Amino acid sequence: MELMTSDLLQNTFMCELCGLSTPYTYYGQKPPNTRAIVLLEECFVTKDPFSPDKERFLVLGSKCSLCGSNACIGSDCSLFYTTRFCMRCVNKHLDQFPTQIQSELMKKKQPSNPAVP
């Protein structure tokens, strides 16, 4: 664990869609201290800086299962539906997604300027 933090700290995850960039401490499906929890995809993970508990993990993003680009988990950049899709790929294959997701995305697009505080 100690070794991991110092070794991998230099690694930086960068979302290829929004440009968010932040160091990650783990890449894979079983971040440390997650016990019974397993990730269903290989993720870039860091320690949750907003939790009082040191051992909480935070998934930053993963690779799009179609194009392989790094995408953060922000809803503007990617979507997880059994596997990860970056928004570019989602839009390309929109018709294959369930209607719930389609209408959700439509709704989000309508207000031309999304809530950016």
Add this chain to the structure above:
Amino acid sequence: MDRDQRRDRGGDWDWDHPQCRAQLDQIFFRQQDYIQAGSPEHRDFWTFFERFQRFRTRRDVRGPGPGSSGETPGGGGTRGQRDLGLPKEYDARYRINMSVCTGDVEERLGSRPPGSGSSGSRPPGSGSRGPGPEQIADCRLAYLHFLDFTQRQSFGKLARLRRDQKNLPIHQYRDRIVDLVRRHPVVLVAGDTGCGKSTQVPQYLLASGLSCIACTQPRRIACISLAKRVSFESLNQYGSQVGYQIRFETTRTAATKLSFLTEGLLLRQIQQDPGLDQYQVLIVDEVHERHLHCDFLLGVLRPLLARRPALRLVLMSATINIKLFSSYFASAPVLQVPGRLFPIQVIYQPIPPEEQASRLEKLDPRPYLRVLQGIDRRYPPEERGDLLLFLSGVAEISTIQEACQVYATHTQRWIILPLHSTLSLAQQDKVFDISPPGVRKCIISTNIAETSVTIDGVRFVVDSGKVKEMSFDPKAKMQRLQEFWISRASAEQRKGRAGRTGPGVCYRLYAESDYDAFAPYPVPEIHRVALDSLVLQMKSMGVGDPRSFVFIDPPPAASIQTAMTYLREQGALDRHGELTSVGSLLAQLPVDVVIGKMLVLGSVFNVVEPVLTVAAALSVQSPFLRSAQHNPDCATARQPLHSNQGDPFTLLNTFNAWVKVKGERGGGSRKWCRRRGLEEQRLYEMVNLRRQFKELLKSHGLLEAAPPPAGERGQRRERLTERRKLHQLKREHDLTEGSRRKVLRLGEEGEGGSDSGSDAESTDRRTKDKDRPGQSTDIQEVKFKLRHNVSELQEAALASQDLSSRQQSILKLVLCRGLYPQLALPDEHNATRKDSEQVFHTRSKQGVVIHPTSVFASDPEVLRVPEDEVRELGNAPPPSLTRHQLLSFVTLLETNKPYLSNCVRVPALQALLLVANSVDSNADCSRLVIDGWLELELREPDGALKVLSSALSLRADWERLLLARLGQCQNQGQGLGRGPGQGLGQDQGQGASGAGVSRKEMDKLSEGLVRFLLYTEVSYSLRRLTAFQTQNLYVGPQAETEPPQNPLFPGVEAKPDPIKGGLRVSAFFTYNCLADARDLYSECLRTFWTCPTCDLYMPFTPLERMQHEAACRRPGELQDAAAAAAAAEGSKAARSLAAPSLTRVYHCDVCDEDLTLSSTEILKHKRQHMASLK
């Protein structure tokens, strides 16, 4: 209804029943799981669960969502697209990228036959079954959604953080900054408020691979908040890469790569590590503020850069006076970053002459009210935006506040809030609360809101253009708080406060021509304050002659000279301007020279504990809130804390009482403080400072290190567990801190309004605070417990609680000697004056008064000589009495009057003889002049001689023990292998260390001092010398003086004083130098006297008698003295301090022989000749 439905779903399963939940906790939230039962997150989960279930129920009732009815997405790639193979049926579960494996546990549970579950206590209503697969599935699903929800929540915060960082103006200069720092030793980053330089530049450097970065701040509070902010932004909040170091706490560890620290602390580090090898990059922030320490730091760093070419220095400032800094560092490259300010409209509204207050009048509120009215007229109340009003001082604030309050009550559109540093922290904190809709805050502030405190949401600024600034008058040795016009830079800074969150308006209550006439920048601190501590520090750092040090903006030479003289007077520098051993110790204490002296002196006697407390108390702001002074309840509650010995004693009592309450009631001390109008924060500061002092004294060998606490193992473990719990509390607090802002109520402002009634109001406010979740932990209490051992403190408090009168008098003496020459004499006509009009005089300033906060302002009686002693009032002008008193004081500050604060009363004659630098006498010692300004006339020459001679020997002993003590600690310091250049008085007092200072000797000395202080009964008059008397004070050098026979103290050569005349007997005492018409011959007159020690009876001259007394010891003491003398052998300093060596060579003219005799023997010998002559 909800409940019923849910029960239906689970059959006889009740989700709300704790036992049902506990069974599920057994599967998902065991001790070894990611989330444990009982943790806050576990509570959050069940709250989430309820909401989640409700949501599902609602959806079930409504039926499946729109559009999902049987429609399959266009499965099988239409238009030749790739088939993604997505499931046909939508399920929200597919959107979660996690899974929870609890198979093992379920298996165990599942293997149990139904009904054989818990046998004893069956969950009522749940039958005998444990959770069925359905319940487990429900719970798992909720758990997954909960995890997903928390992930998104945290990620949302992270994304917002990164977006905000990117939007900062400085962001686009990121690469340029890193590049400049790589290529140049010094870089100046100049950017205005809000550009983000303080938080971002350190991060850019850190990210570029640099480490060991120190970033200095002028204020402690900024160090903490920046470290928190930066470690938060770098997502490393609980790692240790980013830390801070301030006076009492450090979060720095070996892993720390970036630490925020105060300028003063970095300077102290340079003292230990002159090359600052521990750092690669130094960032000096806010250099434009021109604080004393900052100016000095830059002066120290300049030559250091030449010695360490690899070191990088980054200066950060507002866009003020950039050229000055750049050129000081050989035209260092400058990077200017625009600030992020919205446009601000400036309106000049000069105050018409008829509304301008003259010097002594109260401020006229009309110009200020007009601004409020104008805002009400021009801007609809729905448009938010608060008002910030800058005034010069506290009195001005309350005047304007009163007037505005009337207007606010009338219009119901304003909440008036004062802001200045003497308010309680809770009251200060209120300015950050939010006003209700339709109501604006009007914050009336000193210049504290110019830089130190930043309030968001301000749209209007009113600038009076005035500021009160402290200056130092070296002639009167007095600080002065005066009102000045501000500088253009300050005016701009004030204006900028209106444009932080949107476009704003700045009303300047002066003309544009006034503005143009303002000085461009504020006067740097180094030009305004006493430089004593600075010069001392320079000396101790060995930066050479302070007069030739290259400052960025050198202070006047006279200021430095004054400081050097003062330090010499204080014994910190010797005649050649070099550091003495006392001086080098004082230089390491982060306090005023006078306070430092107290600490050193106190450690010699057994009054260390109270001295530590008093020194700490005098180094922080007073815990007594001014606003509570007029509150009768507070006054009554405070009464038992008061001591009529003086304010430091009141502070001591207060601290001890507080520690007692802390020990008994812990967090209950908050209430205790509120009752008494005390700001608890100051007491916390005191306890921290006190501990620091104690450690410093220990590390210098001035205090024996206490044996490690021999607690039982169980006890220790208990303490360890408690500490762990406290740490957890602290972490939780750190996270929730500042996240909640209260909404103010209309009319609530009344509590700070006038100076009364504030207590009751704030009480109910606090109780409300307590009800708020997350506010219930008193974080100060937690930190206090983490840092201090309460029982140890209580012992210390107990030790100084009930001081005997002897301890009290020693403590007074220690304070008085520490504070010397800060002494004030009551005016002789005070008895005929009102209590509020008592007048005092110091040596350099006449007609000063006692500050109303002092105990002597409310109780001046105790300063007067007792009535029964005034025997012959109206007779000779200066009455001759035994109980004259003086005030020893900490500060002399002139505001509208010169005020003395923090005073202690001391017996005049005794204190003067023991602490004064110069005591001059006439021939029979019946007339003494102290420091050239106080004259004492003693009625009985016999008593006079006795007093003087005891004082001389006591001082000699005191001096000797003190130096021996310091010598001891110095050797210890060297033994610890401190670096060279420590410069602890190289050639002084080293020899004394061998002998050390025995407890016995010290006890004897303190016994002697106590006797002297308490039981000296001599009748004398006390008055100031007139200017004329001062001119003709001394006989002056005599043409033919008899050779210095019979020196009083062997080792000290008594020689004629070249200026005053007479005989210089010791460093401070000059005999027979006063021009005295009365007694031309008393110098050689012998009177019969019996020595109380050896019973010798014979005629003596005054000088002979003193000499005899100095050397005469009781037979039993002889050995001690001899041992001490032997110990002092080889030590120049100790010898020069009158270690009595008993015999010396005496040449008798009559016998014409050299004899080795003790002083007494010499006298006897001479007497023989005299007798034979008759």
